[in-house]
Amino acid sequence: MASCLPGILPPLDAAEALEVSMVQSVAGTLTGGRLTRTRPFRAPHHSASMAALTGGGLKVKPGEVSLAHLGVLFLDELPEFGRAVLDSLRQPLETGTVSVARANAHVTFPARVQLIAAMNPCRCGHLGDASLACARAPRCAADYQAKVSGPLLDRIDLHVDVAAVSAADLVLPPPAEGSAEVAGRVAAARAIQSARYAGQGVRTNAEADGPLLEAVATPDEAGRTLLAQAAAQMRLTARGYTRVLRTARTIADLAGVEQVGRVHVAEALSYRRRAAVN
Template sequence: MLAKIESCSVLGMEAMSINVEVDISKGLPAFSIVGLPDTAIQESRERVRAGIANSEFEFPLKRITVNLAPADIRKEGPSFDLPIALGILSATKQLSSEKLSDYLFVGELSLTGKIRPVNGVLSMALCAREEKKKGLIVPKENAKEAALIKELEVIPVSSLREVVDYFSGKKEIVPMNEDFDEFFKSSLQYELDFSDIKGQEQAKRALEIAAAGGHNVLMIGPPGSGKTMLAKRMPSIMPNMTFEEAIDVTKIYSVAGALLSKQALVATRPFRSPHHTISTAGLVGGGQYPRPGEISLSHNGVLFLDEFPEFSRNALEVLRQPLEDGLVTISRASSTLTFPASFMLVAAMNPCRCGYLGDKVRECKCLPSHIRQYVGKISGPLLDRIDIQIEVPRLTKKELVQTLAGESSEKIRRRVQKARERQQVRAGKTNITCNAQMNPRIIKNHCKPSDAAQDFLENAIDKLGLSGRAYDKVLKVSKTIADLAGEEMIEIEHLAEALQYRSFDNITNYYS
């Protein structure tokens, strides 16, 4: 007796179709699973046996062999419980197999026969559509997530008995159908707003430029100056995500198991703030079976690294390539996986170990050698990849007691959106969405200073000793400032402001 049920397995960010072949033959009772299953799949034997029995079906006391094909690809996770159980019921003629080939099946079984949610369902739904399946049978808790993929019949189920009754014609299940367009529009809201921030007008201006051009930012200032408060409100002034961007982000969160309960779609830009004790694998992703790390969970959003120099040197250095490429590649002996990592880095640090160097109220007690050691934890190449570096000083007494609300995030976001629209028109049919993504060829074509601005920039190169990468960054930031001003040509005032945000390039000498 042989049965075949189709399921899928997530490998990295993508899902691939897996054939679950179940053979039941005469012999001593045995239950084996082959095809490179991991421990969670091997343990499914006990869940499937109990789930079938407790759903009032007969579990065959024969030799059961389950093959997960193709056999040369590693499979993991409990999502094969449901297809294995259905394969056994189909092979023993307890379930008609006529309609099963039109669907993909995923789900974890409990010992009572209930079906529990699994990770990566959005990728699985995409796989089902690519395989031209009629529909996808998923746990009820995952149904809204799968329903994001249109042209696919998503059947939500809560138990093994319910699945059998549905395919036997004893029960009707209404396919999941949600109006995600309206949900998406209504979800584009942020709890935090820039109007809550007192003072810090220069820092707000720098963050507006960063949001408009997708530039990375480093904020330096004493404790309590508002660096974290500014960073947390950064997503609220960035352009709203498109539905396609939201799908990409949701896909990452689904694979990582980071979707909140009953959350079907990540509609707002992510904000991730890992602690400085995080490991390199936790930051970039990894593990025996690689999973997305914090930088991938920040895709299309903000990665905030507070206490920047306190992160390990290895963790900081692995940021360099993702900041350039927007991707992170993780290599293992069995496979090489690539995860998206197009994020905006916002970092914050104190000017010294005690935090009060240059403060007008409290005196710094650090030795010059300690200051150099502290700020020297950030390498030059990494600092080169941070477009905007700004000082966030202590608030004055007048700023602290002011009661007038500052400019709202919505008003700033409208200006940012207009600047982004100019950039996208200029980019044409390329994949570039903001100025920070421009390569040297595009910079040469579109970031042209006026004659006076060119002379000004050449003098700045001599005086500031800008590297080749820093030179490109200055031009990119200048172009963003020009876009915010609605001007096509880069002028002296745009360059001057951009250079002002590179004042900490040689940060060790500045503070020593």
């Protein structure tokens, strides 16, 4: 599923292709010296070091988070990564850049990525099946999920529980909607955002912040009321509140709606992080 995501994203435009190719050139991975037109997809192994993920080395080179710039960074088995390694992503996810400081160099690389992470609910992976779960359930789930820090989870906009796929599911007919149809909706939403932010140095809702975000994403009265109630009940951080606004704005764009409404806020809130297992 994660590897399909670049296929529904719009192709790189000329400026984006130049940015991606510059990173690849610095890393020595640019093929034939030609600009790349495909969005990057990087999936480092969970044994990757901090330098491999954020950049570094004797001759400082970009890491995986920069090689995925304007594309997808997929981290499978998220809790298996070192905690310090994962927490090194907090700044890049917030700012879209990563600064690598070494004794002989101080370099800033671009790192505007879509982070996709996958994890089992617990180490054995059978938390929801009493016949297969380990003897420590559900305590083992809390311990396993605690390996990922709260501030990192707070930077992930969509938390989705994916049910296990059975053998019977594999013989079902293909879905009615394929990647091409989804890509069409994404392209239409991106076109709306490109027109909205033209000349403001911002490409997408993910980059909007401060007064600009308030101007384009403030919900209607019903939406503001719901968001205020949820902020108190769900104990949203300031970062979480802002991310709900961005997500609601994007949901409205996908629906082709100019004003962010209560329904868009409600859907954005439904994707926020669930409470930890007790």
